[in-house]
Amino acid sequence: MSNKSDIYDVIVIGAGIEGSSTAYQLAKSGKNTLLLEQFPLPHSRGSSHGQSRITRKAYGPQEFYTNMMEESYRIQDELQAECGEQLFVNCGCLVFGPKGHPFVADTEKCLKRHGAPHEKFGVDEQRKRYPKLSLPSDYELVLDKTGGMLRADKMLQAFQRQFQRYGGTLRDGEPMLDLYPGDIVSIKTTKGVHRAKSVVLALGAWAAKFLPRIGVNVPLEPLKITVCYWEEKNGNHYSIENFPVFMSESGEGNNTIYGLPSEEYPGLVKICLHHGPKIDPDNRDAVDNEWVLDTIKMIIRTHFPTLEKEPSVVETCIYTNTPDTDFVLDVHPSWKNVVIAAGFSGHGFKLAPVVGKVLAQLATGQRPSYDMSHFKIDRFFKNKL
Structure with a gap:
């Protein structure tokens, strides 16, 4: 029988750059957080591996990203100072x-x-x-x-290392098999069941396979x-x-x-x-x-x-x-303690520091720092009956 101390504040599923950044923000703010990854780390099967990514401020017509990039640069600088490694080459x-x-x-x-x-x-x-x-x-x-250039693999590892330094628990090689919603969400994996007050699903390409199972049919x-x-x-x-x-x-x-x-x-x-x-x-x-x-x-x-x-x-x-290449950063339509992060459309890495902050806010019932209308799940279904 599990007791109350077995219940995490938040479980983050997926230790790619978005999930790792989210877990880092949660642990840094004192939340008891579990970060779960299906593959043994490090791995090259998803979207976050490799040594380099582009970062930039300009975002043409999607200026809401430029606004977010201001803070992304700031958090990236903080992480760089914490880990003592150069993560950005200007x-x-x-x-x-x-x-x-x-x-x-x-x-x-x-x-x-x-x-x-x-x-x-x-x-x-x-x-x-x-x-x-x-x-x-x-x-x-x-x-x-x-x-300039982000040292991508170093940045990913820095988020994971700092997350653990702030008291977070990282478990890799442990795929999620199922999710059971409720006031306490249960996550069944190949190695057992983990429970938390809220869950963040940062599943990368596997979101396209898993989200329909919980009634979220975002076109990914x-x-x-x-x-x-x-x-x-x-x-x-x-x-x-x-x-x-x-x-x-x-x-x-x-x-x-x-x-x-x-x-x-x-x-x-x-x-x-x-x-x-x-x-x-x-x-x-x-x-x-x-x-x-x-x-x-x-x-x-x-x-x-x-x-x-x-x-x-x-x-x-x-x-x-996604069809509009904007991210999905939202709570489940029925279960407000299940947060969904998906559809980063090849431009999510540079924004990961600030995306992690926003997802941590959603997972802990805080009002997000930004206008989230661009990232809502229902934007894909507004014209349907």
Whole structure:
């Protein structure tokens, strides 16, 4: 028989970046918290592994994210101070595309409105600064000087370590089998039953499989993202000392690319397509992603002619997209002590520090610090009877 002392304040399911950040915030505020992870840690089967992610302030029309990024940077700095490790490299974030393209124009407008240091320039200036990048003469570029690279795996481990230092309990290699709602929520795993006053479900791509079982049919689409590293033919022009992180929308189909200068593999630049085939997260290798590689190779030949034509290293990651690419951060429609975090759509990592704070507020019955209307579950069903 379990007694009252066996009841946690909060159980967080999923020790990816969003779940780990949430657990950290809860333990730091004195809550008795259990963080459960289905796989042995560290693992590379979800969305939070790998050594690097882009971070930036500008968010075009979705300015509510820019507002949240202010605090995300602050919490990230606090975590950096607590763990004594560099988690952020401020090398800048370069956005480029055809003149008048909304992605570039909206980035510039957003940076202006928020007073963030930035520069806008044309291809003549680009050729002086970044001579190995080959862009058409009608392209324009905006450099967000607040942007840069997050050391992703270090940040994930820092959240988990600090969570435990604040008294939290982390159990990995323990998949959830079922959830039983009530004033006290019970979580059945492969190793037993855990109970808590509230639960946060940060399930990553597995949310698409589990949430329908508890009556939440959010339209989630897991995608396999092909992460490619390309070798420079000569020189060190794309090193983190010489080149910023970057993003570009060419306007042709789903050809949004993102890239990070060479650091995690010396001499290899990370350049990826921001899109991929739909998958089942438990069977990700069953899909054909040759078209992704063909598309990205064409972009490398066109815009990065001093990189080798074939990638040296190819890894995979999972995005879980919502139809509007905004997150789901909400409580269950019937059980207010079951909090749902899902659909981070390939841009959640940089916001994880502040997302963790908001989810911790939802899990403890506090009013969230931000307008949550963009993140509600019911936004997908408003037009239905």
